[in-house]
Amino acid sequence: EAQVTQNPRYLITVTGKKLTVTCSQNMNHEYMSWYRQDPGLGLRQIYYSMNVEVTDKGDVPEGYKVSRKEKRNFPLILESPSPNQTSLYFCASRTQAGLDGYTFGSGTRLTVV
Amino acid sequence: LAKTTQPISMDSYEGQEVNITCSHNNIATNDYITWYQQFPSQGPRFIIQGYKTKVTNEVASLFIPADRKSSTLSLPRVSLSDTAVYYCLVAFNQAGTALIFGKGTTLSVSS
Numbered sequence: 232e233a234q235v236t237q238n239p240r241y242l243i244t245v246t247g248k249k250l251t252v253t254c255s256q257n258m259n260h261e262y263m264s265w266y267r268q269d270p271g272l273g274l275r276q277i278y279y280s281m282n283v284e285v286t287d288k289g290d291v292p293e294g295y296k297v298s299r300k301e302k303r304n305f306p307l308i309l310e311s312p313s314p315n316q317t318s319l320y321f322c323a324s325r326t327q328a329g330l331d332g333y334t335f336g337s338g339t340r341l342t343v344v
Numbered sequence: 345l346a347k348t349t350q351p352i353s354m355d356s357y358e359g360q361e362v363n364i365t366c367s368h369n370n371i372a373t374n375d376y377i378t379w380y381q382q383f384p385s386q387g388p389r390f391i392i393q394g395y396k397t398k399v400t401n402e403v404a405s406l407f408i409p410a411d412r413k414s415s416t417l418s419l420p421r422v423s424l425s426d427t428a429v430y431y432c433l434v435a436f437n438q439a440g441t442a443l444i445f446g447k448g449t450t451l452s453v454s455s
Contacts, residue, residue, distance in 0.1 A: 235387075264443070274388070274431075274445035321387045323443075329435065332378050333443065335387025 233258045237322050237336035244312055244343055252307045252339050254322030260334070261327040263305040264289070265297065267318040268338075274321070280305055312343040348432045353450045362419045364449050366432030369413050377408060377415045380431045382448070388431060392417070419451075427453045 235256045244250055256263065264279035266289075276289030280299040294316055296308040305324075309316060319340050323333040349367040356362045368377065376395050380388035392399055394406040394415070405418040419426060429448040 266445075273447055274443075276443065319385070323387070329376075330393065332380065332390030332393055333388070335389070338385060338387055340385070 233334065235322055235324050235334050235336035237320075237339050239339060240337065241340050242342070244341070246313055246343055247311050250309050250312060250341075252309075252320060252322075252341070254305045254307065254336060255303050256305075256322075256324040256334070257303065258324060258326075258334065259302065260324035261302070262329070262333075263299065263322065263324045264333070265295070265305070265307050266321045266323065267291065267316075268321065269318050277307070277320075309341075312341075314343050317341060317343050347444075348434055348446050350430075350432050350446065350449045352447060353452070355452050355454065356422055358423055358453060358455050359421050362422050362426075362451060362453075364417045364419075364430055364432075364451070365414055366417070367414045368432070368434045371412050371434055375412075375434045377406065377412075378433045378435060378443075379404070379406065379417045380433065380445075382429045382431065388445075391430075422451075422453045424453050424455060427451060 238253045261282050265277040266274045268274045275291045277295050278297040280286045283299055283302050286297050319338050321338050322336040325333045378393040379391040381391050382388040392404050392406045394408055396408050399406045407416045429450050431445050431448040
């Protein structure tokens with residue numbers, strides 16, 4: 232089944248403890264992206280990647296890092312999480328042409344205490 | 345990037361046709377119009393995408409007038425399971441990477 236897989240689905244962590252949220256897609260998509268969703272603020276793009284080794288900042292990149300060493304994987308790294316990064320995170324991917332839009336993962340609900 | 349404006353919420357009953365209109369006055373020549381559906385705590389799901397005139401797939405139709413300054417998502421005969429948030433997006437070009445999600449339209453379908 233064509234899908235974007237995020238792990239973990241739920242995560243509670245403490246301030247300052249580095250964490251990684253993994254994202255993997257099996258559709259050979261060139262583009263991948265990370266979003267966070269917060270009540271009243273909607274979905275906001277954190278980082279995106281146009282292809283392997285090519286990444287760029289979205290609207291809210293502060294406090295996050297990403298890497299794209301392989302086409303299928305696009306992990307989101309929080310080096311020193313803070314409570315304001317408590318949010319629902321989505322990874323998404325799409326083809327270069329984008330005719331069928333983005334495919335989103337099921338989400339990761341992160342709580343930083 | 346083109347900004348979109350759509351109603352905050354809409355109510356409907358099962359079996360009715362629902363039309364959600366999105367305004368995008370600053371749409372650029374290369375922009376495509378895309379609609380997504382999102383259920384609570386799930387990732388958005390692609391519904392339909394178009395450039396001009398009318399596009400139809402198995403779940404919805406998208407109407408785009410000649411000036412492309414607005415678009416209408418049409419959901420035929422909605423059911424309770426269509427209760428969700430619907431987002432209208434204008435991609436800055438078909439191969440672009442930036443998706444700007446607005447607040448979306450919360451559609452509530454009642455029996």
